Amino acid sequence: MALDRPQLELLEALASAGTLTAAARRLYVSQPALTLRLRNLEDQLGIRLFDRQGRQMAPTRAGQRLIETATVVLRELDAAERDVRTLAAGMVGSLRFASQCSTNYSWLPALLRQFHEEHPGVEVRIEPTAADRPIPALLADRIDVALVAKPDSQMHAVDLEPLFVDELVAVVARNHPWAGRDSLGADDFTDAHVVLYEVYDTRRSAAALLPLPAGAWPARLTTVPVITELLLEMVRGGQAVTVLPSWVATNYQASHGVTTVPMRPAPEPRVWYCATRKGPGSGALDDFVGLLRERFRTQRPGKAQVIAVPEAAPSPAG
Structure with a gap:
């Protein structure tokens, strides 16, 4: 079985749009043409992928399995194409960064300017993470470095460097x-x-x-x-x-x-960490982490402390 990109896009469009009409509009094809594509795909695989419930298209178990794969593969293809375009433009690589708190980003432009002075060929991409969970994204190699404070059950599987404690x-x-x-x-x-x-x-x-x-x-x-x-x-x-x-x-x-x-007694403090995957990193990644460390060493409200990382706990907001 070999699925091509148009077939993967068909599956994703039907799953997200819910109807043949809406999926055809999203893919810029006619509804009869899309219906024929779906029929040919089901014939190729020898199994029904969607049940028709009025105008709605409900994926079968086989369809849902392929939709999950299509989502991952298309995302990776898009990322690979971006990377290739980056290389074609003369860049030498990229570094993917995520933070658990949107209010953190006020300090980021100055840090990026300093980083690009040292690594002009490396693009820093600010990546969103599903359900605000950068630790699983790190482990899945969807990001390279994250600023985290909210406990996650997989925190033991990454390297954590405490940066500072919120007051x-x-x-x-x-x-x-x-x-x-x-x-x-x-x-x-x-x-x-x-x-x-x-x-x-x-x-x-x-x-x-x-x-x-x-x-x-x-x-x-x-x-x-x-x-x-x-x-x-x-x-x-x-x-x-x-x-x-x-x-x-x-x-x-x-x-x-x-x-x-101030509040007395003070609420439970929150520790911010720089999180990376275990093992050696690139020179650009090490320098980016160093800039994070220096930034929060010189401009933070409280001293960073080494505090035991909990396995899991409720997550405070940023």
């Missing part, structure tokens, strides 16, 4: 009654409206622990998508407060009219 602080409007306080305790949150990232939504089956002093429970909790600007716009009005790492909040104090207040 979580309350963030309030400058005219909020808490502004200027030396610190906040659990009781202070009894009457508070707290707005946090959606991973802290207590209705979720795997909700993260609230980043508040032990025993604190706010009078009202609102969760929003992981968009820091949205979080701070809600705080700016003075009716709600939030919690962020101090190094993130500092970037927004001037632009969003907010200030920070």
